[in-house]
Every structure is written in C-alpha cells, then in structure tokens.
Amino acid sequence: MTKDKSIFIKNIYYMLSYAFTTLRKSVYDNIRKEPFDNIHNLFAAILSKGIGLQLKQGLYKEYMGHADNLTTLRGKINIPETIRNKMRNQIAVTCDYDELSENNLMNRILKSTVLLLLKQKNVQEKYKTELKKEMLFFSGIEPIELTHIRWTDIRFQRNNQTYQLLLAICQLLIEGTLLTTEHGEYRLAGFLDKQxxxxxxxxxxxxxxxxxxxxxxxxxxxxxxxxxxxxxxxxxxxxxxxxxxxxxxxxxxxxxxxxxxxxxxxxxxxxxxxxxxxxxxxxxxxxxxxxxxxxxxxxxxxxxxxxxxxxxxxxxxxxxxxxxxxxxxxxxxxxxxxxxxxxxxxxxxxxxxxxxxxxxxxxxxxxx
Structure with missing residues (x-):
C-alpha cells in the first residue's frame, strides 16, 4: 500500500497517539524521533517505554481466588475438602480466599507478548535488552497461551486505565498476526493485517x-x-x-x-x-x-x-x-x-x- 515503509510506520505511531493519548507523554518523545523500518521495532519501543512507566507506578493487582490447606482459618472453609483432610488424618483446614496478585490476565498478556517479541530476529537488540530487564519484575507472573486470550474478558476501570495502550499494542501484535511454524512456535507476520x-x-x-x-x-x-x-x-x-x-x-x-x-x-x-x-x-x-x-x-x-x-x-x-x-x-x-x-x-x-x-x-x- 505504500512505497516508503519507514514513513508509513512512523505514521502508525502518530495514528496510535490520537487513538491513545497516553503516547503523548514526554516519556515517549524519543520514539517519535526514531526511524523505524518494521512494525515490530515500533511496538517493541512503545512496550519497553510503557512497561517501564507502569513499573514505576506499580503493576496492576487484582484479587485472585485461592484454595489452600491451612492451619489457621482464612476466608471461607471448604467443608468437603476439610472433611477429606480429616479422613486422611491431616490437621489442616481447606480455605477458599481471595488475595491481591500481580499474576492476573493483564500482566500475563504483557509478559507473553514481550516473550514473543524477544524471539523475533528483526527486533533490534536495544529493545530486547530493555524488555529483558523489565521482565525481571514479571518473574512471579505466568505466561498465557496466546491463542487462549479472550480479549472480551478484559475490563478497564480507574485502577488499570494505564494498561489500555499497552494491551492495545499486544492485541495488534497477537490478534490476526500470529503464524505457526512447523515446529509449533509462533512467528509474527510481516505487518498488521487489513482488519x-x-x-x-x-x-x-x-x-x-x-x-x-x-x-x-x-x-x-x-x-x-x-x-x-x-x-x-x-x-x-x-x-x-x-x-x-x-x-x-x-x-x-x-x-x-x-x-x-x-x-x-x-x-x-x-x-x-x-x-x-x-x-x-x-x-x-x-x-x-x-x-x-x-x-x-x-x-x-x-x-x-x-x-x-x-x-x-x-x-x-x-x-x-x-x-x-x-x-x-x-x-x-x-x-x-x-x-x-x-x-x-x-x-x-x-x-x-x-x-x-x-x-x-x-x-x-x-x-x-
């Protein structure tokens, strides 16, 4: 559709900056000045800056359900499982409780998208280095199978609005652009699809x-x-x-x-x-x-x-x-x-x- 790919890719950044005004923050200024010859470097640059900014504010946490055998009461007693513990002569109460956790859907998508980018040969090393450093703070977050992501399950509210741009980039990268090699690994298509x-x-x-x-x-x-x-x-x-x-x-x-x-x-x-x-x-x-x-x-x-x-x-x-x-x-x-x-x-x-x-x-x- 275009002859000069670098100009067009730079304009995708500007298009995104209107769709997501977060991109106009000063932390993204250097991205605007950089030349990009492929879409993956642009998205890697945005994600590295955006995740770095998010880490300074703190990763989003939400209450996640847990079920554990405990020696003290927490949350609600799971009576059937507690009875089974008693029959096995285990001195433990099975409790169902909620706990604030960073291991939620939003952070799992971020981590999985970054891991995908790190495997791409056409992503420059400077972006990979920055993303690898940031992933050290995601050590307790589990990756998610990319094809299992249900984007309709994501809900934004006051405490996680800063994730809107980041997850939009993830969706652009993942949805409709994933190709599977004969070895069962993912690689990205050369560009965003028409849709x-x-x-x-x-x-x-x-x-x-x-x-x-x-x-x-x-x-x-x-x-x-x-x-x-x-x-x-x-x-x-x-x-x-x-x-x-x-x-x-x-x-x-x-x-x-x-x-x-x-x-x-x-x-x-x-x-x-x-x-x-x-x-x-x-x-x-x-x-x-x-x-x-x-x-x-x-x-x-x-x-x-x-x-x-x-x-x-x-x-x-x-x-x-x-x-x-x-x-x-x-x-x-x-x-x-x-x-x-x-x-x-x-x-x-x-x-x-x-x-x-x-x-x-x-x-x-x-x-x-």
Whole structure:
C-alpha cells in the first residue's frame, strides 16, 4: 500500500497517539524521533517505554481466588475438602480466599507478548535488552497461551486505565498476526493485517477531529453515532444497526464519514473500474435516514467515503449530488509526512464546514 515503509510506520505511531493519548507523554518523545523500518521495532519501543512507566507506578493487582490447606482459618472453609483432610488424618483446614496478585490476565498478556517479541530476529537488540530487564519484575507472573486470550474478558476501570495502550499494542501484535511454524512456535507476520489497520484507521480519524477541532471549536463534535432507521410503520425487526465510523457536526451541518482501508480502492467488473457498490449504498443509506430524522430542522447532511490511498494509478476524488445530498469520495495518503496528512484532514473540514483553519486552530502544533 505504500512505497516508503519507514514513513508509513512512523505514521502508525502518530495514528496510535490520537487513538491513545497516553503516547503523548514526554516519556515517549524519543520514539517519535526514531526511524523505524518494521512494525515490530515500533511496538517493541512503545512496550519497553510503557512497561517501564507502569513499573514505576506499580503493576496492576487484582484479587485472585485461592484454595489452600491451612492451619489457621482464612476466608471461607471448604467443608468437603476439610472433611477429606480429616479422613486422611491431616490437621489442616481447606480455605477458599481471595488475595491481591500481580499474576492476573493483564500482566500475563504483557509478559507473553514481550516473550514473543524477544524471539523475533528483526527486533533490534536495544529493545530486547530493555524488555529483558523489565521482565525481571514479571518473574512471579505466568505466561498465557496466546491463542487462549479472550480479549472480551478484559475490563478497564480507574485502577488499570494505564494498561489500555499497552494491551492495545499486544492485541495488534497477537490478534490476526500470529503464524505457526512447523515446529509449533509462533512467528509474527510481516505487518498488521487489513482488519486491524482498518480499525486503527477509523479510530485515528475519529479522534483526530475530536481532539484538533472538537476540543478547540465550540459547537464542533466528532463522534461515532448510530442512525435510527426511519420506518413508515415502525417495524424494524432484523434490520441491522447503522453505526457510523465518524460523524462531524458543526452548527446545522453534518458530515457522515465512512473510513475505508482496502488493498484496492476500486472494484473491477468486465475491465471497468467502479467504486465498491456496497460502500456507496451504505453511505447513501446513512445520509438519507439521518436527513429524514432531521426533517424540518434545516440541517444539511452529507456523506463521504474516505479511502486510504493505495498504489493504484487511479485515485478517486469526486463529489456527487444524489437526491439532494452531497456524497463525496476522497482518499487520504498515509505515506506522507504527518503534517501533510493533517493538512488533508483539515481541508475536508474547511471545504465542508467553511471553517477558517488558520484562525480557529492557530495553537495546534503538528508532529515533526
């Protein structure tokens, strides 16, 4: 999808920094300045810095259930097991109790991901050395089988919010990128798969607009909203949920953006290239249902398909007027310096909402 891998990988760091604002802490500043020629070095660098920061704050602990034979009462007595002890002439009470432990799911995932990175030949020694030092503090934590991780079991709350970035990196590395060799060992695929990149791409655009415009311009918002079906009879059984990737609102104007990260921006049928039909149908449906919901409020609703640029020679850049609504097709070139990517995103807002970018966002400092 890109020609200069090092620029693209550096931009993944910037995309992550919007999705997870923790990356903007000064401890990560050196990472921003480093050149990376593969994704594993980037993730190893982020993990080594992030785990080091976590160790200073203390590893997250949670109550874990234990069952032990004790000479003194602790927790609740396990009566069946205690009776068995008595029958074996053992003077012990079996107790079930909870104890704060670092050997929990989050820390086990961290350790297992680091162990995976340490086995990769293309991870630089400087990152491996730092990670090995940090793993000394994980000696009491058991690794977890990577294929057995249930990401839906992870719950974040006030005491473990600092793990969100670290576990997101772990998930990007593990989920969908693991390959098994004939010897039964894991190796990482050369890059993030399309599904994970698409999710990051969507999250980045959503958070970019939320942080750079929503936080600075009164009345501007960037959210992933659901659009209700506008039904004549109210019967909506079996209809799918209409979940937008990004919905920008400013005053009485609304731009619904569907972010698309494909290997091929266009589809080919009988040697003719066209836009992906399902993408166009989807954004048109979103726009028309939202327009119907806002009928009588004088709102302007438009839609946009925002594709990540590929190496294909034809780059879609079109604006269509469909049944009274504007539907535009744009591409975002992720293989440019980040300041240029920001300029592309800013131009979308300027052209649609007619916001004077220079005046409204003069305090924005783009990454180097």
């Amino acid at each position: 994970r990149m698409e999710r990051l791409y969507e999250k980045f655009i959503l958070e970019y607009y939320a942080q750079e415009f929503g936080a600075r311009i009164k009345g501007f918002s960037s959210k992933a909203l659901q659009i209700p079906w506008q039904l004549d009879d109210g019967y909506g059984a079996l209809l799918p949920v209409m979940q937008t990737d990004i919905t920008l609102v400013y005053g009485k104007q609304m731009l619904i953006i569907d972010a698309k990260y494909y290997e091929h921006t266009l589809q080919t049928h009988f040697d003719t290239q066209t836009l992906h039909s399902e993408n166009l149908y989807q954004i048109f449906t979103y726009v028309k249902n939202k327009e119907a919901a806002l009928k009588g409020t004088n709102h302007k609703v438009a839609g946009m398909l925002l594709y990540a640029k590929t190496d294909e020679p034809l780059v879609p850049d079109h604006v269509y007027q469909m049944s009274g609504n504007q539907i535009s097709i744009k591409t975002l070139d992720l293989n440019r310096e980040f300041s240029e990517i920001a300029e592309q995103l800013n131009r979308i807002v300027k052209d649609f909402f007619h916001i004077e970018i220079d005046k409204q966002t003069e305090d924005i400092k783009w990454p180097d």
